Amino acid sequence: xxxxxxxxxxKVTETGTPVTLRCHxxxxxxxxxxxxxxxxxxxxxxxxxxxxxxxxxxxVSDGYSVSRSKTEDFLxxxxxxxxxxxxxxxxxxxxxxxxxxxxxxxGTRLTVL
Amino acid sequence: QKEVEQNSGPLSVPEGAIASLNCTxxxxxxxxxxxxxxxxxxxxxxxxSIYSNGxxxxxxxxxxLNKASQxxxxxxxxxxxxxxxxxxxxxxxxxxxxxxxxSGTRLSIRP
Numbered sequence: 020x021x022x023x024x025x026x027x028x029x030k031v032t033e034t035g036t037p038v039t040l041r042c043h044x045x046x047x048x049x050x051x052x053x054x055x056x057x058x059x060x061x062x063x064x065x066x067x068x069x070x071x072x073x074x075x076x077x078x079v080s081d082g083y084s085v086s087r088s089k090t091e092d093f094l095x096x097x098x099x100x101x102x103x104x105x106x107x108x109x110x111x112x113x114x115x116x117x118x119x120x121x122x123x124x125x126g127t128r129l130t131v132l
Numbered sequence: 133q134k135e136v137e138q139n140s141g142p143l144s145v146p147e148g149a150i151a152s153l154n155c156t157x158x159x160x161x162x163x164x165x166x167x168x169x170x171x172x173x174x175x176x177x178x179x180x181s182i183y184s185n186g187x188x189x190x191x192x193x194x195x196x197l198n199k200a201s202q203x204x205x206x207x208x209x210x211x212x213x214x215x216x217x218x219x220x221x222x223x224x225x226x227x228x229x230x231x232x233x234x235s236g237t238r239l240s241i242r243p
Contacts, residue, residue: 052230059140061220061235062176069229077230109175113231119164119224121231123175 022046023124025110031130038097040127042110044090050113051093052121053077053085055106062109068093100131135159136223138234145241151208153219153237158202161226165197167206168220170236176220180206211241 022045032038042051053065054077064077066085074085082104086094097104110124136157145151153167164183168176180195182188182204188195194207204223208215221234 050229054233059235061138062222062233064230064232067230075229078232119231120166120178120181121222122178126175 023110023112023122025108025124025127027127028125029128031132032100033132034101035099038100038129038131040095040108040110040129042093042095042124044093044112046112046114047090048112048114049090051087052111052113053083053093053095054109054111055079055104056109056126057106065095065108100129102131105129105131134234135225135232136221136234138219138221138237140235141238141240143237143239145211145239147211147213147241147243149211151211151215151239151241153206153208153221153239155204155206155221155234156202157204157221157223157232159223159226159232160199160202162223163226164224164231165195165204166222166224166231167193167195167204168222168233170218170220172217179219208239213241213243215239216241 024043026041052067054062063079068074068087084096108127111121167180170176182195182197192209196205218236218238220236
């Protein structure tokens with residue numbers, strides 16, 4: 020357990036509404052990541068952060084934005100949710116104790132109707 | 133070409149046998165390689181990491197790396213029903229900022 024929590028754990032929303040997912044860590048890790056996981060696609064990187072206010076895009080960033088105003092929190096926002104964003108979202112941190120190793124949060128299951 | 137490729141399976145192996153999972157990657161500059169296990173409905177958990185060519189053993193698990201062939205594998209000896217899961221291969225990009233995952237191989241251990 021790398022001290023990672025995600026909220027909410029489950030959410031159902033309607034197309035066109037904004038949605039924010041939160042990732043919280045307690046161990047002061049520098050790197051944080053947001054992935055989505057869909058059948059047949061494995062884990063795909065959405066955005067990542069390498070420090071407070073320092074973020075970069077991953078391979079599937081369209082339709083998503085992120086913010087990191089504090090080391091412990093990394094927020095993922097869907098400005099206007101679409102049905103194609105129905106997925107399971109995982110947050111991860113990169114541990115400095117174990118070289119380059121990522122540890123994952125419990126995930127958020129998002130359904131966009 | 134996908135950056136990290138795995139056979140999606142399912143791979144069916146009898147209990148007690150050796151399960152062999154394979155992964156290829158495209159970024160020649162990659163230096164860090166990982167195997168994760170994911171049970172249905174759960175988050176991925178790290179099994180092994182490997183950084184140098186050759187074999188690395190941890191209990192029933194052995195990771196093998198061949199950078200010249202851009203190939204990583206995971207062997208599971210004495211397979212147990214509890215090993216039934218999806219196994220994800222992951223590679224750290226040469227930029228060292230992000231980790232790219234394969235789509236996973238579903239492993240089923242039959243009693």
